[in-house]
Amino acid sequence: MTTARARRVLDVPLLVEQASGGDPAHRARAVARLISLVEDASPALREVMALLAPLAAHARVIGLTGSPGVGKSTSTSALVAAYRRRGMTVGVLAVDPSSPFSGGALLGDRVRMQEHATDDGVFIRSMASRGHLGGLSWATPQALRVLAAAGCDVVLIETVGVGQAEVEVASLADTTIVLLAPGMGDGIQAAKAGILEVADLFVVNKADRDGADTVARDLRYMLSLGDRRTDDGWRVPILKTVAARGEGADEVVDAIEQHGAWLAGNGQLEARRRKRASDEVEAIALTALRSRIGDLSGSDALAALAGKVVAGDLDPYAAADELVASVTA
Amino acid sequence: MTTARARRVLDVPLLVEQASGGDPAHRARAVARLISLVEDASPALREVMALLAPLAAHARVIGLTGSPGVGKSTSTSALVAAYRRRGMTVGVLAVDPSSPFSGGALLGDRVRMQEHATDDGVFIRSMASRGHLGGLSWATPQALRVLAAAGCDVVLIETVGVGQAEVEVASLADTTIVLLAPGMGDGIQAAKAGILEVADLFVVNKADRDGADTVARDLRYMLSLGDRRTDDGWRVPILKTVAARGEGADEVVDAIEQHGAWLAGNGQLEARRRKRASDEVEAIALTALRSRIGDLSGSDALAALAGKVVAGDLDPYAAADELVASVTA
Numbered sequence: 001m002t003t004a005r006a007r008r009v010l011d012v013p014l015l016v017e018q019a020s021g022g023d024p025a026h027r028a029r030a031v032a033r034l035i036s037l038v039e040d041a042s043p044a045l046r047e048v049m050a051l052l053a054p055l056a057a058h059a060r061v062i063g064l065t066g067s068p069g070v071g072k073s074t075s076t077s078a079l080v081a082a083y084r085r086r087g088m089t090v091g092v093l094a095v096d097p098s099s100p101f102s103g104g105a106l107l108g109d110r111v112r113m114q115e116h117a118t119d120d121g122v123f124i125r126s127m128a129s130r131g132h133l134g135g136l137s138w139a140t141p142q143a144l145r146v147l148a149a150a151g152c153d154v155v156l157i158e159t160v161g162v163g164q165a166e167v168e169v170a171s172l173a174d175t176t177i178v179l180l181a182p183g184m185g186d187g188i189q190a191a192k193a194g195i196l197e198v199a200d201l202f203v204v205n206k207a208d209r210d211g212a213d214t215v216a217r218d219l220r221y222m223l224s225l226g227d228r229r230t231d232d233g234w235r236v237p238i239l240k241t242v243a244a245r246g247e248g249a250d251e252v253v254d255a256i257e258q259h260g261a262w263l264a265g266n267g268q269l270e271a272r273r274r275k276r277a278s279d280e281v282e283a284i285a286l287t288a289l290r291s292r293i294g295d296l297s298g299s300d301a302l303a304a305l306a307g308k309v310v311a312g313d314l315d316p317y318a319a320a321d322e323l324v325a326s327v328t329a
Numbered sequence: 330m331t332t333a334r335a336r337r338v339l340d341v342p343l344l345v346e347q348a349s350g351g352d353p354a355h356r357a358r359a360v361a362r363l364i365s366l367v368e369d370a371s372p373a374l375r376e377v378m379a380l381l382a383p384l385a386a387h388a389r390v391i392g393l394t395g396s397p398g399v400g401k402s403t404s405t406s407a408l409v410a411a412y413r414r415r416g417m418t419v420g421v422l423a424v425d426p427s428s429p430f431s432g433g434a435l436l437g438d439r440v441r442m443q444e445h446a447t448d449d450g451v452f453i454r455s456m457a458s459r460g461h462l463g464g465l466s467w468a469t470p471q472a473l474r475v476l477a478a479a480g481c482d483v484v485l486i487e488t489v490g491v492g493q494a495e496v497e498v499a500s501l502a503d504t505t506i507v508l509l510a511p512g513m514g515d516g517i518q519a520a521k522a523g524i525l526e527v528a529d530l531f532v533v534n535k536a537d538r539d540g541a542d543t544v545a546r547d548l549r550y551m552l553s554l555g556d557r558r559t560d561d562g563w564r565v566p567i568l569k570t571v572a573a574r575g576e577g578a579d580e581v582v583d584a585i586e587q588h589g590a591w592l593a594g595n596g597q598l599e600a601r602r603r604k605r606a607s608d609e610v611e612a613i614a615l616t617a618l619r620s621r622i623g624d625l626s627g628s629d630a631l632a633a634l635a636g637k638v639v640a641g642d643l644d645p646y647a648a649a650d651e652l653v654a655s656v657t658a
Binding site: 141142282314 | 374375378379381382383384385387470471474599602603604606607609610611613614615617618619622625626631632634635636638639640641642643644645646647648649650652653656657
């Protein structure tokens with residue numbers, strides 16, 4: 001695709017208008033294109049965000065995480081269905097922070113989402129954090145803005161894997177759900193991975209299988225050790241589902257809503273929203289500064305500074321001062 | 330320790346003088362203290378580096394890496410002995426980029442280095458990259474400066490683990506040695522981890538064990554597939570050692586010196602030195618900018634910007650512009 005063609009096709013104001021209102025037939029496609037811009041860290045994002053800002057649209061953000069095989073995708077689909085029964089518009093972001101290929105890889109899983117494919121109250125997007133330095137912390141808030149502007153009442157962020165991703169999800173989400181399943185040794189692993197700290201809500205999926213009660217009991221025991229209640233006053237519930245049959249999804253949505261009401265009541269919903277915006281602004285600023293330095297990589301200016309350092313004419317801090325000065329001038 | 334006491338004890342010019350000349354009895358201790366300052370990202374580093382710069386001291390930098398259990402520590406010790414027999418002063422940096430506890434954890438391994446403990450031509454230091462944002466790329470070049478100033482002709486950087494660390498070692502070192510051992514399935518794993526690309530020299534340690542020939546043959550086969558020779562003209566040698574008995578260490582040093590001569594002959598030694606300085610200056614500059622942003626985390630200024638973003642009065646890019654402006658003013 002030539003630049004000229006890209007320019008002709010990319011009519012940002014039209015895309016934003018289509019994503020945030022008007023004809024539902026155009027909306028899904030416009031949302032998908034805008035999130036692609038986020039994925040690609042397109043320079044056009046600046047204009048996109050400037051146009052979206054006055055809408056001041058906000059969605060409830062739900063993080064859903066857990067080890068591979070616990071049924072995240074099936075659970076997400078069941079939750080989408082439960083929210084739709086309540087007449088709410090739902091966005092789904094499936095994020096893989098590590099793999100540049102996840103967008104494609106995840107599409108296989110998305111088969112389970114097909115029941116929502118023709119529902120114009122559902123927006124589903126697999127998102128890789130390729131193409132930008134800030135990673136998940138940079139891309140996800142902007143994708144959230146797009147989905148909120150498209151009228152999503154709720155956005156489910158589903159992350160793959162266990163580890164750093166959970167922590168990032170928790171920092172983004174209003175409510176973080178940690179999903180487990182029997183027979184995976186997750187009870188003990190949950191404690192190791194620090195999952196106890198990030199979960200606002202535990203869901204033991206595949207509850208029709210042997211061992212579901214054991215997982216729930218282990219979790220309850222570990223929660224009693226951690227005693228989260230004294231920390232912030234929210235008593236982390238442990239729910240059971242059979243997501244493949246949709247069983248328990250309504251109860252999970254009830255618990256999410258209860259957590260939301262609790263957050264709203266004590267001012268944390270607003271505080272988390274501000275924290276999210278603050279992190280987002282910080283990530284964009286840091287990326288901007290980093291790319292200014294990056295632009296100087298291999299430049300004559302940096303090469304000259306490095307030469308002076310090698311020769312002993314300049315120490316690396318003094319050279320860095322000059323580099324920073326040239327970047328911030 | 331009170332600040333007053335810390336100030337009184339930390340006489341930077343004296344430390345630098347002791348590290349870079351004078352009485353060998355003081356030197357080891359002064360070097361150790363200076364590298365502690367690097368580990369802790371001490372503000373005093375700026376003064377340290379300014380005092381070290383005019384010395385324009387340079388060491389040959391050798392990276393040594395490989396999976397746990399291949400005998401990195403034993404091999405390092407054998408290489409130190411081989412260099413000492415040639416009358417050269419040697420520094421050793423054992424770096425664990427991931428763990429904040431590695432300094433302590435590695436000390437157990439350092440028992441094998443005890444034979445060099447009373448040799449004032451050898452400086453050994455386990456270094457964790459705790460306390461600073463830039464990690465290995467930030468800390469190691471500065472530790473190298475200290476060791477070069479202390480008169481080290483050669484610095485061996487030993488890294489733990491396989492993965493990102495290798496790439497960083499390779500970017501720092503003049504010559505990167507990848508260590509393998511029979512019976513660990515390393516032959517195949519080497520290719521997976523991209524080790525073929527970073528190695529200037531392969532060493533199959535524990536060569537008295539069954540399977541050493543197989544590892545060497547597999548490596549040779551993989552190298553023939555990669556055909557590094559056409560890339561940059563250096564034919565990667567595969568050597569065998571029994572480091573625990575010191576066997577083969579002299580041949581490894583010969584190969585390192587051959588690689589050094591090859592690098593010097595085609596200008597790459599100087600180019601790598603400049604690249605190292607360039608990366609170092611960049612890392613310091615980026616850390617400085619990042620900490621300026623970090624200083625604003627939780628500040629009233631950032632909170633006010635985030636509030637405007639939540640209210641829709643400002644888009645996140647415009648807010649980031651204001652943040653960058655306040656940082657670079």
